[in-house]
Amino acid sequence: MTTNREKLNNVTHTVRCAQAVLQYGVGAMIDFPDQTLMTASPEFWNDQIDVIHDERLEKALGVQYFGMPGGKANHSLGISYVRFPQWYFCPQCRRFMPILDWIKEYRTKRKKVPGDYDYNMKKPYCTECKKDLVATRVIVACEKGHIDDFPWVAWVHNKNLNGSKDICSNPQLTFGTSPTASAGLEGLLIKCTNCNARASMQGAFDKDIFEKMGDAYKCTGNMPWKNKHTMCDEFPIARQRGASSVYYPKIASSLVIPPYSNRVNLDIEKSKTYHECLIKMEDDDDAERKERIRKQIDNWSGKIAIEISANPLTVKNILFRKWEIIQQENYATDSSDYRYEEFQALTGQIPKNDLLTGDFITEDMDVNQYHIPGIERVTLVHKVREVRALTGFTRINPPGASDLGKDTFGFVSSKEPDTSWFPAYEVRGEGIFLEFDKSQLERWVSGCPEVLVRSKIIEDNFKKSFYGGIIAKDLSPQFIFLHTLAHLLIRELSFECGYSAASLRERIYFNSYKTPMAGILVYTAGGDSEGTLGGLVRQGYHDCLPHIFRKAIANAKICANDPVCITSNGQGRDSLNLGACHSCVLLPETSCDEYNSFLDRALVIGTFENKMIGFYSNYENDIV
Incomplete structure (x- = not known):
């Protein structure tokens, strides 16, 4: 994932707010009409949210607020996505390679053509066949939450039908079906046109297949939603990219109940001064600091009361209650x-x-x-x-x-630990x-x-x-x-x-x-x-x-x-x-x-x- 972001079509690349949090949340793949993308971590789209509050849930989860994606009409970009999986094939010529190679080919052939030059090829297509590219349906994931493309190059050489061989210097893959094999996995054929290695997909979904192939096939620790890699000693498991086991979201829910649903309470949470004092309320490790916050609440309540046209005493009482909730320990939604x-x-x-x-x-x-x-x-x-x-x-x-x-x-x-x-x-x-x-x-x-x-x-x-x-x-x-x-x-x-x-x-x-x-x-x-x-x-x-x-x-x-x-x-x-x-x-x-x-x-x-x-x-x- 690069920091160079482009706005996608608002009609074809729009999801509902609930979908962006549930089934298509951070780390999940979503199939758009022209490509498959993965929702990036919130650190990449934290300027495109509406702030919402539930002080009970905030305390239980240890955060200052919640971000509702894409709620404001003036958001120029919306939430961020990354291209994953990376491997695409052309349904006509059957060429099969990572999206970066497709883009490189596109830039080479289209750069000299005036008009519709698209540097990042937002809509992937084959420059030779003029056909839309299709994302691979097979990925690998491990039990630690990492996910990556299926090791296509290593697989076709290791599982070569004529015996395992070393990876050649310039692999060029095609993806097709065997005319003589059955409709199962053995009928899906990967070829390397550079060295004539050929392999079917038979056995690719076996749970221990990569463990049998050796340590070279351990999980890569890839976290595309963060644009990071980490060390991992697990062996991955092949899955269809749309399988339910590829992504299990964990949702914490809470009803906003009295007195937290009081109208004055809601107006306080929307005020600018409240966000300033909320950060300071969190930083109260010593007794001296706590006493200073007690005195500051008087000042904060006065400013907020003017901002929202409310009674300063009412605002003060609500701020004290919110601060007391922050001090509580062992407060969880499952309690x-x-x-x-x-x-x-x-x-x-x-x-x-x-x-x-x-x-x-x-x-x-x-x-x-x-x-x-x-x-x-x-x-x-x-x-x-x-x-x-x-x-x-x-x-x-x-x-x-x-x-x-x-x-x-x-x-x-x-989210990252320091994201609030x-x-x-x-x-x-x-x-x-x-x-x-x-x-x-x-x-x-x-x-x-x-x-x-x-x-x-x-x-x-x-x-x-x-x-x-x-x-x-x-x-x-x-x-x-x-x-x-x-x-x-x-x-x-x-x-x-x-x-x-x-x-x-x-x-x-x-x-x-x-x-x-x-x-x-x-x-x-x-x-x-x-x-x-x-x-x-x-x-x-x-x-x-x-x-x-x-x-x-x-x-x-x-x-x-x-x-x-x-x-x-x-x-x-x-x-x-x-x-x-x-x-x-x-x-x-x-x-x-x-x-x-x-x-x-x-x-x-x-x-x-x-x-x-x-x-x-x-x-x-x-x-x-």
Whole structure:
């Protein structure tokens, strides 16, 4: 990657903000109409972002703010990309070489031609055939997150069909198919026209193929999104460039809740003075420095109050709260305390004056009108803002539970250590929150020993999995029940309110220890800056939700894959599900808190052998 950047076509090379953070985030490849590019690290596009804040998430991730890519209309360049993979071939003459060689050829032949001379050949094409070049579909990646082009030159000489030979002085490759071989990998033929070496792609995707070929084929440590290389002792693995295992993003999300969603709070975060004092708040290692900051907050609050036309005392109190959050330790999004703050806001434990301002507006409903057993609170969330940050990614193996990749082998941060922000985007939407009676859930578990047996199977399978020995997780029957029920409700709501299942998300609130909670939030995962139109909230009123609830329970009783599904002792990733498959419970993974794991509809509606073990086995299923 060079520092010489050029603006690409705004129509053909545009991605949505959410895509630039999720599936096409830092280190991911994206197929544009004329070439394949990789999203560069944020250090290359930090002047093309909108600054957004969520002070809880900022503290949890150790940053000062978040950057939403390409939000401003006056951005001249947008976010940055690098060309990867580097190898392209011409579909007509079948010549196969790195993009730099294609550009060199282009410059030699076009430099003397007046008119449309494009120094960097933004649209790669063959100057002889006038055909658009095609990026190679095969790359190599290692478990430490490095990625590089397949070693084409070394492969064709090492795997020469007539015996291995040394790499010639001037390799000239062609890429084609063998007329006599089958349609498999052995039918893909690489030739070196300079020395007549020929090799098929047979065996290229074997996991240990490069290890067998020797140390010369170890990972190159290439990090094209950073324009860097590092030492690596791993052997790479060949993958199709579009394979899901090439890029696993790690997203940390947080709801912006009161008092952090207060309108004055939001105005403070947008002020120029706030960004100046935020940097100084971070630098308070000694007691003398802390005392100096206490005195400076008076000065800062006065300046900000004038800038945003607010009460100086109110601004001062908010600045002190923000500073106290910065001082906290062991504050992470996967901690029970972090979720409990959201649970308190959703259950009305925040003063109404705070709830009815800014980006968090709720309405408490009369639960007696719903007649749904086990539910003790229904809250309609008319407005909510969620911030989602890309903290990093892994390759080959999926990421663990930690947002910052702690104890996750091969986790790659999306930013450099001294960069004070993560790429992120925000969505505004609406939701339905259901709080469950914890005492009823406890009586259900104590009265049905079989539910403990089923949850123990999932727990044992989790302990045997890759991450089971690294992280601890409460896989009690209550949690599995709440998680499965959330999936069933999302599937049913997607039919009733018009949103696709991928547009809805779940958020599970469960803890049985120092901060007991049991609840489900189903909310929209998209929406413009003004929020959504109320379609989901409308389904939460007492004339709609009970009907949807009954249909969700009734549809869970039978799966198209029964009896195989409900009698399973482990299915899905690492056998972390029991009675749950794509026909009955699973959702798009972006909608699920747990990547479609820890699900069992038997804990909701029972099994064929024992129909009464489900929490809602006796629930009326007549559809009104």
